[in-house]
Amino acid sequence: MSVGRTAIPAQTKGRHVFLLSSFVFVVLVPAFFTAFYLWTRAADQYASDVGFSVRTEEKSSAIELLGGITELSGSSSSDTDILYAFLSSQELVRKVNAEVDLRAIWSRVDVEQDPFFAFDPSGTIEDLQDHWDQMISIVYDSGTSLIDLEVLAFDPVDAQKIAQAILDECDSMINALSSIARQDSIKYTLEELENAVERLKNARRTLTEFRNRTQIVDPSIDTQNQMGLLVTLQQQLADSLIEYDLLQDTTRENDPRVTQAERRIEVINARIASERRKLGIGEEGGSGEAFANLVGEYEGLIVDREFAEQAYTAALAAHDGALAEVRKQSRYLAAHVKPTLAEKSEHPKRIKIMLFLLLFSFFVWAILCLVFYSLRDRK
Numbered sequence: 001m002s003v004g005r006t007a008i009p010a011q012t013k014g015r016h017v018f019l020l021s022s023f024v025f026v027v028l029v030p031a032f033f034t035a036f037y038l039w040t041r042a043a044d045q046y047a048s049d050v051g052f053s054v055r056t057e058e059k060s061s062a063i064e065l066l067g068g069i070t071e072l073s074g075s076s077s078s079d080t081d082i083l084y085a086f087l088s089s090q091e092l093v094r095k096v097n098a099e100v101d102l103r104a105i106w107s108r109v110d111v112e113q114d115p116f117f118a119f120d121p122s123g124t125i126e127d128l129q130d131h132w133d134q135m136i137s138i139v140y141d142s143g144t145s146l147i148d149l150e151v152l153a154f155d156p157v158d159a160q161k162i163a164q165a166i167l168d169e170c171d172s173m174i175n176a177l178s179s180i181a182r183q184d185s186i187k188y189t190l191e192e193l194e195n196a197v198e199r200l201k202n203a204r205r206t207l208t209e210f211r212n213r214t215q216i217v218d219p220s221i222d223t224q225n226q227m228g229l230l231v232t233l234q235q236q237l238a239d240s241l242i243e244y245d246l247l248q249d250t251t252r253e254n255d256p257r258v259t260q261a262e263r264r265i266e267v268i269n270a271r272i273a274s275e276r277r278k279l280g281i282g283e284e285g286g287s288g289e290a291f292a293n294l295v296g297e298y299e300g301l302i303v304d305r306e307f308a309e310q311a312y313t314a315a316l317a318a319h320d321g322a323l324a325e326v327r328k329q330s331r332y333l334a335a336h337v338k339p340t341l342a343e344k345s346e347h348p349k350r351i352k353i354m355l356f357l358l359l360f361s362f363f364v365w366a367i368l369c370l371v372f373y374s375l376r377d378r379k
Contacts, residue, residue, distance in 0.1 A: 019369060026365040027358065034357050035350075042117055043109040044345035048159035050167055051148040051337035054079040054174055079177065079331065080145040086173055087138050087147070087166070093129045096165045105158045106131060117348065136162075148337065156342040163339035171333040178331040185326050189319040196315035200308040207301045214294055230272065237268045 056079070086092055096102060106119035119131045139148045149166065153159035244261040251258055 018372065022368060023365055026368065027361040030361055031354065031358055035354060037116075038348060038350040038353060041114055042348050042350075043114045043154055045117065045152045045154060045347035046156040046159050046342040046345055047347055048151045048153075048156070048163040048339050048342060049148065049337055050151070050163040050335065050339045051146060052167065052170065052333055052335040053144075053146045054083055054331065055334045056331050079174065080140070080147065082177070083170055083174065083333075084138070084140045084147060086170065087136075087149070088133065090125060090129050092166070092169055093132050094125065095169050096162065097128065099165045099169075100158075100161050102128060102132070102162070105153055105155070105162065106135060108154045108158075136166075146336070151339075152347055160339045160341045167333075167335060167339060174331060174333045181331070182326045186319065186322045189315070189322040193312075193315040193319045196308070196312040200305075200312045203301070203305040203308040207305055210298065210301055216294065216298075218298070233268055233272045237265065237272065240265050240268055 093102070103119065103121045103123075107121040109118040111118045111120045117134075120127070123131070135152045137150045139150075140146075141148075149163065151159050151163040151166070153162060240261060244258070244265060247255065247258050247261055
């Protein structure tokens, strides 16, 4: 019976040393320093959660309510998109910092102790905005238009103060947007109403100037009075002519009553001619045409005033309608989660960070090993 050759004991080679040393430096060393930092240097952080959305409510009028036509409140995705962009803007960082002093809150822990999570109070506004992105996480659900925020600070009260300040500033921004929308909605109708008011004022002013200049309130009334006087004079003239004919038949030529009747007829004819000239129907057209022109001018002014009044009424109705539409639409910020006050520290999530770091480091080390053996095999 023959006995086979015994196996040669495995010997440590250069590749084994490389694998072990690379595992130590790529996986274990970073994990050790990270764990050391997280458990000895990183300060505890407290989270305050807040959630809100922009709601637009359509308020139905009384007629629509009687007719059973109502609209429930809904969310406005465009306004929520604007609000989402505003949450990461430098403008909001400045306003919140001015209200609660973010530099002091996020620098309660010395930057030498915790250089990663603490803020250097001497940093610029750009540095503060970068730290804002690190300490505040924003989750936006485009399907429901809901925005949820998690605000971190080294003290639970500070975290809640920052969250409340953000909520207040967002509410102010939405109110400002609503005010701008209302002004834009009624801007055109307000301009039309102002133009109509100015036109009506000018028409009434011109009519008043005409009345002051001519000392005539209404030429049509004066015309009617003149026509009444003319008819009366013509009636008196007819009576006087009849009386004159009767006197000629019953008296002598030198009878003073005949002379008096002739004089009366002449006076009445002169008065009738004068009144006819005033009305513009006399044989001499000078003064008569002047009164007719006044009547025509007055009628033109009346037409201008009536047109201005109608334009003013239409502009006022349009403006009132625009105001009613604006009042029906109400845009506001609805908070479905008020700023919370944490009772224990949950950040930084040390175990989760360590697991992610170990997993990432292991994959990097595995890829390096595969690359190393691939190059070795090709040689």
